[in-house]
Amino acid sequence: MKSTVERIINFIDRLPPFPFVAMKIISMARDENISMKEIAEVVQHDPSITANVLKWCNSPFFGLRRKVTSIHEALVYLGIKYLIEIVMLSSCAPYLDKKLVGYELEQGELWHHSVACAILSQILAEKVGYQEKTLLFTGGLLHDIGKIVLGEFVKEALLKIKMLIARGKDFLEAEREVLGMDHAELGAKIGEKWNFPEEILRLIAYHHKPEETKDPAVALVHIADAGVLMLGIGAGMDGLAYKAKDEAYKLLGLKEKDLMSCMGDLWAELVEIEETIFRE
Amino acid sequence: MGKIVVGIADIKVSNNPEDTLITYALGSCIGVIVYDPVVKVGGLLHFMLPESKVNPQRAKENPYMFADTGVPLLFKTCYKYGAKKRRMIVKVAGGAEIMDEAGYFNIGKKNYAVLRKIFWRNGVLIRAEDVGGMVNRTVELDIVTGEVRLKITGQGIRKL
Numbered sequence: 343m344k345s346t347v348e349r350i351i352n353f354i355d356r357l358p359p360f361p362f363v364a365m366k367i368i369s370m371a372r373d374e375n376i377s378m379k380e381i382a383e384v385v386q387h388d389p390s391i392t393a394n395v396l397k398w399c400n401s402p403f404f405g406l407r408r409k410v411t412s413i414h415e416a417l418v419y420l421g422i423k424y425l426i427e428i429v430m431l432s433s434c435a436p437y438l439d440k441k442l443v444g445y446e447l448e449q450g451e452l453w454h455h456s457v458a459c460a461i462l463s464q465i466l467a468e469k470v471g472y473q474e475k476t477l478l479f480t481g482g483l484l485h486d487i488g489k490i491v492l493g494e495f496v497k498e499a500l501l502k503i504k505m506l507i508a509r510g511k512d513f514l515e516a517e518r519e520v521l522g523m524d525h526a527e528l529g530a531k532i533g534e535k536w537n538f539p540e541e542i543l544r545l546i547a548y549h550h551k552p553e554e555t556k557d558p559a560v561a562l563v564h565i566a567d568a569g570v571l572m573l574g575i576g577a578g579m580d581g582l583a584y585k586a587k588d589e590a591y592k593l594l595g596l597k598e599k600d601l602m603s604c605m606g607d608l609w610a611e612l613v614e615i616e617e618t619i620f621r622e
Numbered sequence: 623m624g625k626i627v628v629g630i631a632d633i634k635v636s637n638n639p640e641d642t643l644i645t646y647a648l649g650s651c652i653g654v655i656v657y658d659p660v661v662k663v664g665g666l667l668h669f670m671l672p673e674s675k676v677n678p679q680r681a682k683e684n685p686y687m688f689a690d691t692g693v694p695l696l697f698k699t700c701y702k703y704g705a706k707k708r709r710m711i712v713k714v715a716g717g718a719e720i721m722d723e724a725g726y727f728n729i730g731k732k733n734y735a736v737l738r739k740i741f742w743r744n745g746v747l748i749r750a751e752d753v754g755g756m757v758n759r760t761v762e763l764d765i766v767t768g769e770v771r772l773k774i775t776g777q778g779i780r781k782l
Contacts, residue, residue: 446775451647504776507756512721568720572729573630573670574649577758579776582649582718588726598726599676606671606680606687609631 346495347522353491354528360536363388364433368539371426371476381422382413385429394432395425401618423476430480431457431619442489444496445578452490455576456483457619461611462566465604470558470594474541478559481545484538485563486576488529488546495521500579513580514550526550553589561590569605625762628653628666631687635665635699636765644762647775648716650730652689652737652753653761654696655713655782657768658705664765665705667696671729672736689736712746713770713782715761717753730754750782 344352366384370376386392392413399410399420410416417425439453460482467475496503499520506516517524530547538546545563548555552564568586571577591597628634628645636643643666645653657664667686674681674688685691697707714737719730734753741748752759752772760773761782772782 568727572650572718572720572727574647574651574716574718574758575630577647577649577718577775581758581775582720582730582756585721585723586727588722588724591726598728601727602671602729603677603680606677609670609687610680610683612630 345522350491350495350521350523350528351531353494354532354535357491357532357535360538361388361391361433363391364429365537367426367429368477368480368542371422371480372539372541376422378414378417378422381425382417385413385425391429391432395428398428398432398618403614403618426476427460427479430483434483437487437490438483440490442493442578444493444498444500445489445580447489447493447576447578451576451578452486455570456486457615458570458573458575458608458612459483459485459563459566461615462569462604462608463562465607465611466562466566466594466596466601469600469604470562470596472558472562472594474559477539477541478545478562481542481549481559482563482566484529484533484542485546485549485567486525486529487532488525488527491532492517492521492523492525492528507583512585513583514585524550550584551587552593553587556593558594561593564590565594565596565601569601569608573605573608628668630668631670631684631692633665633667633686633692633696633699635663635696635703637661637663637703639766641765642762643765644760646760648718648759648761650716650718650720650733652714652716652733653759654693654737655715655761655763655770656696656700656705657711657713657763657770658700658709659711659768660706660709661704662765662768663700663703663705664763664768665696665700666761666763667692669693669733672732689733689740693737693740707746710746711749711768712741713761714748714751714753715759715772715782718755718757718759721756752782 399416441449463482502520503516514524530543533543548560552561645668651670654667669692674691717730717734758775770782773779
């Protein structure tokens with residue numbers, strides 16, 4: 343009989359690879375001297391990502407006056423930052439836009455949560471003047487990727503997990519105690535398999551433990567995640583049973599009223615993208 | 623008509639007996655449900671945050687985002703449909719909290735405290751409530767009967 347951890351690792355090995363183009367774009371995004379032409383050439387290699395980028399460019403959200411028909415044109419209109427975000431959104435959607443039985447999340451709920459967290463991390467980054475927003479966006483989007491695998495195992499262990507929550511443990515501790523691994527650690531393992539850069543692995547692995555790194559990006563994703571959970575977006579049967587850490591506020595020099603104000607701005611952005619990202 | 627969904631920072635009021643007003647996944651947000659059984663007018667507000675002063679621009683765009691700007695509008699809209707304050711049954715759900723010993727992430731608690739203050743100042747009593755904890759709640763109001771159903775993710779459905 344295999345241990346639960348072994349079974350979880352087997353599950354990861356069977357996951358399909360992350361789209362090559364998106365991987366390439368992540369590594370290019372770290373290079374400040376990258377040219378629009380180089381990015382356009384990479385994106386064009388993947389027809390489904392190209393089609394998605396064009397669909398989103400032509401959506402009412404961007405409100406462009408003429409129809410965009412090529413990646414090169416899209417880049418000219420949107421700029422590199424938006425283009426990379428759209429590439430990441432369209433690459434991650436197939437993994438995150440799923441029903442997760444163990445967490446009692448209907449299809450679309452984890453996706454909503456992930457997109458909202460990515461956007462709120464950007465709004466908070468703007469507030470504190472944090473610069474490396476592209477990696478932050480991708481990390482915000484993928485922070486809960488471990489749930490897509492762990493969901494299956496959470497379902498089996500639900501009663502034990504609920505008992506631990508009733509005794510005052512948070513959901514992450516309960517996952518670790520019952521299954522031998524939590525969704526943050528597991529998410530980072532998935533990211534390793536997909537060859538994600540160190541910065542993104544750190545965002546995934548520590549998004550519930552910002553006090554263990556002094557990385558402001560981790561603190562931003564932590565607060566964004568808490569804000570989105572408090573809005574009820576993607577809070578399944580785990581609900582809000584996670585610890586929010588004031589160390590993250592201190593590291594960034596933020597206060598609760600800043601988070602509230604940014605949550606108001608998040609609402610406005612979610613309303614704008616609703617039609618494009620959440621309704622096919 | 624059927625199910626009318628109340629979004630985040632949104633309000634719906636109806637006097638159509640075929641309608642059910644529903645709002646999903648309240649988290650720390652609060653759902654305020656009001657109902658006048660005589661004229662069968664019901665309203666549901668899903669507000670996000672306690673006070674509009676944290677972001678006056680958003681409050682101007684959408685007053686339903688905050689308790690202090692949203693709650694008065696919920697009552698006023700119901701009055702337009704013929705509801706009377708003295709007959710209105712008020713129920714409250716939501717205001718859940720994330721785990722935080724240090725007390726820096728208190729939106730759920732603050733939402734509830736500000737709501738209580740508004741009600742107290744205006745002489746409004748809460749008939750039933752299910753607030754706090756770490757759970758995610760969904761509530762719906764049946765316009766013809768005034769029945770309020772509460773669903774907690776992971777725990778099933780009950781009447782409020």
